[in-house]
Amino acid sequence: MATTRPRRKRAPWRDRQGRFSWFKTTALAGCVAPGALVAFWLATNDLGSRPTKAALLWIGLWTVRFLMIALAVTPAAQAFDWPKLALLRRMVGVTACVYGLTHLSLYVVDENFRVGLVASEILHRFYLTIGFVALVGLVALAVTSTDAMVRRMGRGWKRLHRFAYPIGVLALLHYCIQSKANVGGAVFLAGLFVWLMAWRALPVPWRRSLLVYPALAVVAAFATAWIEFAWYAVATGIDPWRVLAANETLRFGLRPAHWVGVVTLGIAVLVLGRRLLSRVRGVPRRVAVPVGTGRE
Numbered sequence: 001m002a003t004t005r006p007r008r009k010r011a012p013w014r015d016r017q018g019r020f021s022w023f024k025t026t027a028l029a030g031c032v033a034p035g036a037l038v039a040f041w042l043a044t045n046d047l048g049s050r051p052t053k054a055a056l057l058w059i060g061l062w063t064v065r066f067l068m069i070a071l072a073v074t075p076a077a078q079a080f081d082w083p084k085l086a087l088l089r090r091m092v093g094v095t096a097c098v099y100g101l102t103h104l105s106l107y108v109v110d111e112n113f114r115v116g117l118v119a120s121e122i123l124h125r126f127y128l129t130i131g132f133v134a135l136v137g138l139v140a141l142a143v144t145s146t147d148a149m150v151r152r153m154g155r156g157w158k159r160l161h162r163f164a165y166p167i168g169v170l171a172l173l174h175y176c177i178q179s180k181a182n183v184g185g186a187v188f189l190a191g192l193f194v195w196l197m198a199w200r201a202l203p204v205p206w207r208r209s210l211l212v213y214p215a216l217a218v219v220a221a222f223a224t225a226w227i228e229f230a231w232y233a234v235a236t237g238i239d240p241w242r243v244l245a246a247n248e249t250l251r252f253g254l255r256p257a258h259w260v261g262v263v264t265l266g267i268a269v270l271v272l273g274r275r276l277l278s279r280v281r282g283v284p285r286r287v288a289v290p291v292g293t294g295r296e
């Protein structure tokens with residue numbers, strides 16, 4: 001007779017051996033926290049005159065953040081030689097999907113449950129159409145993220161999960177378009193996304209090189225400035241050259257390109273620190289994290 005594994009072993013706070021894991025439990029708490037916080041603000045009437053709209057924006061923001069974090073898990077696991085981190089990829093990816101569905105549900109609530117109107121808006125407004133396509137993609141990735149699906153789909157699984165990158169592009173575009181002339185947050189995330197894509201595009205042995213990380217920081221910071229330039233040139237009446245020139249001074253505070261430079265140079269310093277520490281301690285390199293198997 002076929003034996004069934006006890007359900008508790010699959011709980012997100014347990015490791016693959018079914019043991020309780022503080023590491024995964026802490027990560028799970030981090031995934032739940034933004035949602036719990038907005039639920040608390042809703043319950044205490046702390047979200048202003050349009051609470052549903054405010055919650056919708058907050059959850060949308062965290063959807064795209066969790067998507068970016070999910071894409072960053074494998075690079076971080078390899079760069080910091082910390083394979084355990086890869087245990088979190090599925091959890092963070094599924095979190096992005098759950099937040100995305102909540103974001104859509106809040107939009108339906110904000111439109112007073114007029115589902116027909118919501119469908120027509122999604123069909124007719126470009127930024128909602130691409131948000132919808134991104135969400136369908138997130139759902140497809142989430143439902144195929146189980147061990148059984150990884151086994152069943154074989155090589156197709158990896159091919160499907162490469163769509164996480166185009167989904168990221170659509171999500172960022174959705175964010176940019178709805179931000180109109182205040183695209184700082186969206187451009188900042190777009191710059192980090194460029195860093196992630198550039199890392200993926202590197203030949204695998206190069207990812208071990210310490211020189212690559214400062215170089216990636218420079219590429220990502222310049223790319224951010226040009227993305228911002230392109231956005232203002234194409235989508236607004238604001239002079240894009242003046243926006244670009246604002247990156248040459250700190251008089252207007254830190255621009256998205258500066259922030260991307262700071263964050264990605266910070267990553268370069270942390271990678272250097274981690275490698276030096278391993279060398280001092282004489283710790284041998286751990287087994288490389290398998291990219292895109294979904295089983296880690």
Ligand code: HEM
Nearest residue numbers: 057060061063064100104107128131132134135171175178
């Ligand atoms: C059916 C799918 C979706 C619909 C109908 C939808 C709808 C909306 C709406 C109505 C807004 C507010 C626009 C305004 O202020 O006028 C918004 C904002 C936003 N959405 Fe979506 N969205 C969808 C999918 C997504 C997905 C998949 C993501 C991310 C992966 C996302 C991320 C965001 C972000 C980041 C914002 C802006 C938040 C802010 O300004 O703080 N959305 N969305």
